[in-house]
Amino acid sequence: xxFEPEELSPEEVTDQVDTVIxxxxxxxxxxxxxxxxxxxxxxxxxxxxxxxxxxxxTVDVLKATDAYxxxxxxxxxxxxxxxxxVDGEFIGGSDILEQLDERGELAExxxxxxxx
Amino acid sequence: xDEDAVAELIEEALPEAQATVTTPRDPxxxxxxxxxxxxxxxxxxxxxxQHQLVHDALGEHLTRDIHAIExxxxxxxxxx
Numbered sequence: 001x002x003f004e005p006e007e008l009s010p011e012e013v014t015d016q017v018d019t020v021i022x023x024x025x026x027x028x029x030x031x032x033x034x035x036x037x038x039x040x041x042x043x044x045x046x047x048x049x050x051x052x053x054x055x056x057x058t059v060d061v062l063k064a065t066d067a068y069x070x071x072x073x074x075x076x077x078x079x080x081x082x083x084x085x086v087d088g089e090f091i092g093g094s095d096i097l098e099q100l101d102e103r104g105e106l107a108e109x110x111x112x113x114x115x116x
Numbered sequence: 117x118d119e120d121a122v123a124e125l126i127e128e129a130l131p132e133a134q135a136t137v138t139t140p141r142d143p144x145x146x147x148x149x150x151x152x153x154x155x156x157x158x159x160x161x162x163x164x165x166q167h168q169l170v171h172d173a174l175g176e177h178l179t180r181d182i183h184a185i186e187x188x189x190x191x192x193x194x195x196x
Contacts, residue, residue, distance in 0.1 A: 041184050069179060078171050079179050095187045096163045 013067035014074075016059070021075060024057040026110055027085045029072060033060050045082040045094040052107045086110055117181040122149055122174070129173030130155045140186060147183040154195040163189070 008016070020027055028045060032038030034056075037046060049056050061068035061081050069079040076083055076090035084091050091109055092100070100106040119137040126135040133155035140150040151170065158166045166189035171178060178185070 039184075077168055080171070080184065090164060092164055092167065095185075096167055099163055099188070 008064045008067065010064070010067040010070065013064050014071045017068065017071040017075065020057060020059055021085050021088055025087055026053050026055065027057045027059065028082055029059045029061050029068065029084075030082045031060070031062050031065075034058050038062060039081070041094040042082045045084060045097055048094070048097040048101055048106065049084065049110060051101075052111045084110075117177060119149065122151065122177075122182070122185075125175075125177070126151070126153055126170055126173045130157045130169060132156055148186075149182065149184075150186040150188075152188045152190070154190045154192055156192055158189050158191045159193075 017029075026049065028042075028049060030037060030039070030042035030046060032042060034046060037043035046056070046058070059068075061072075065081075069081070072081075072083055073079045075085070078093075080093055082093055084093070084097060086109060091097070097106060100109055119139065123135040123137045127133045130153070133153055136152040138150045139148065141148050153170055155169075157169060161169070167187055170185075170187055170189060174182070174185070
């Protein structure tokens, strides 16, 4: 399981966000977890990604929502949840994932081999 | 925050934007909106950047007054 203590300070959240984005190919910051998404948009984003990848690292932001919003804003320029990162790059929330999927571009976006 | 206020913020911020705001769930739901924006400002921008322009227009309303928007961004050409 991912590193998930009960309480997180804003500094710990910032560090965790930096590390998890760096260490994983596909990361989804969501409300709730894979088994129990707590928001329809998080659930939708997870479902879209799961079509193409099984190895998605999910992070539940509800433990410290405001701190996560702030930490994520530094990476993506936005504070809304969910957010998806692939190879360290912000690729979108649930709407963008859906639009990419409709255009047939999502598989390539999340499925391609890491260049590293 | 009602639909008109959301549309107004977007249209003020983006050149020649036309924003259509609806409530996809309950008509009285003032927390979840479907937003369709057509603007020439989106031309040549990636989806992420297009969405960012709309997010910037809504500013902190987006995490405080509104739970979420379902956003569709289109250039005038794509909207035809």
